[in-house]
Amino acid sequence: MDYGVIQGIITIVVMLTFLGIFAWAYSSRRKDQFDEAANLVFSDDESNKSAGEQK
Incomplete structure (x- = not known):
């Protein structure tokens, strides 16, 4: 996995968390x-x- 795929997965996880x-x-x-x-x-x-009124 390269950096772009990891970044895409993180984006999807954050978006699903927000929608939840x-x-x-x-x-x-x-x-x-x-x-x-x-x-x-x-x-x-x-x-x-x-x-306060009771005191």
Whole structure:
């Protein structure tokens, strides 16, 4: 194998990895988990405010 073949194989592996991550991130099965993770910041603020009010 010469350098060009190895470079082509690496390119294909990187492209397939990118497409796999893209499909995983935009999968409808993961939407609920990503929405919950996106709202964690807001729920943390609410719990800190209520904890501060209780003191």
